[in-house]
Amino acid sequence: MKASHLTLSSQLKYPQFWLLAIGAAYIAIHLTLIWKADNSSLLGMSFLFWAAISSLVWDKRHSLNLESDIFSSFFGLSLITLLLIKTISLTSFGGFLYISPGIFAFGLALMASGFKGLKQYTGELLVLFFITVPKVLPSSLTDISPLTAKFAGFALWYTGFPVAQNGIKINLPTGSVEVYSGCSGIELIFQMLGLALLFLLMFPQNGKKKILVPIIAVSLGFIVNGARVALMAILVAQRQMAAFNYWHEGDGSLLFSLIAVLLFGLFCWFLLGRTELRNKDATESSK
Template sequence: MRLTAKSASINKIEFFLLGIGTSLIIINLFLIWKSGIIINFYINSAFFILICLSLKEKRQKLKFESGLPATILGLLLLACVFISSQNQINFVVFSLFSPVMSGLGLAFLASGFKGLRQYRIELIAMIFLSTRTLIYALSNYLDISPVTAKLSTAILWYTGFTVKLSGTIITFATSAVKVYGACSGMATMLDMFSLGILFIFIFNLKWKQKILVPVVAIILGFIVNALRVALMAILVNQGDSQAFNYWHDGDGSLIFSMISALLLCGFCWFLLSMNQQEDQSILGS
């Protein structure tokens, strides 16, 4: 009888926490969607799905024991998230603190200070989402367009085009293209870095590989973006404004992001295959 009552109490707690957690996810994703940066919505959605699946996997092992101080602190953190989401505050500020505050608030409410270690992976993922926002904001002050212009010029030169580079201006015989900071690839590199971190959470990789995957992700993002810049420079030189708009602002810009993501998936598949072969050779010896 006592066991049944305790089980019913835990189910009520789980249902209560599930409702709060779902509300927090909806709030965060809705505000990200309103920001208009769709790729941020997809990346945050992927991380939230990862967190939900991770919690579901270890659901039976979680201990729901929270004291009064931890409960009060958790409620305060969650209240700050709910209240700030209803007010017109800076989106960057909200998205910087909201994931961490949401994760800590829910963890304190569920398992108190002592049970915080149970949610180590999930909290690290939430911290990364906040850190990603900070890096995204700081990237506006870091201009790598000269480096992008150099690589794009090199690609054009080695593919047979006669071009010259002056600063960030790629010059053809009859036209010139300026590589602006927004086209430098910082956003693409950050998105690829985020995807690399996501793969680290999902796949069982070795420590050296966990360092290698984000580095390769950033390099792939930079190189593929430089290819995109080179293509757009060719289109400008040819005077094809319709094709330029497609690859610059239209669906074509997403194709290059998909290419980068597929290349990173292929690299991770290669690492996993290599690890599997090593494991099989160890078992066979």
């Protein structure tokens, strides 16, 4: 017992311990808030992102330069303090759950390594940035509703439905839907971009694959969401409003996000398999 006490006491003297404790505490708070907000889509994606980012930082912990100056440490601590105060005084969640992870990670990175050491965390910060983007940028810059409506209308026409698409409105003979920014799929697209970046950070790729991976991620997010919009148009036309609400705001909407993630996972698995096979062939040919 005495030896354990001494070990813990010695650990408390190192700043790495406190940085780890602060990071773990905030992640727990953030996930708890998302759970209370009943945002299942963001909860699943945030859990995945936090787990992957924590793993990435932990893997390179011995090579990190953990030297920060007074100004950087104070600025980072101030950001985190203000963030926690805001968390305590929350009356509604809104976009705070999307924006706060990036602010916290930036503040913690400043405390750990200062402004000069931020480049060590570029990839991890960018991953969290992709969660924040849809809530930070003006909707005029991120609204792809007309494009989503056009794709969904084309999909319905191609599969034999008598559809007329005008702007964000998809018209069927017995009903119509309008595709607003919240259903455009932009949030899923940026989340898929974050997943693509995580994959590239964990499994670095060369050449064209660095470009192919994010393109596939964005395409899957857009196509899968477009299929969801087309399904909702069919349900409205058939007067199945209970099913529409399920696929629009209920648990059904999460299924499409899961499908996009699983399809991207299959693509990554195939890509890694091809890379491993090529490396094996190259090794055998060199013998």
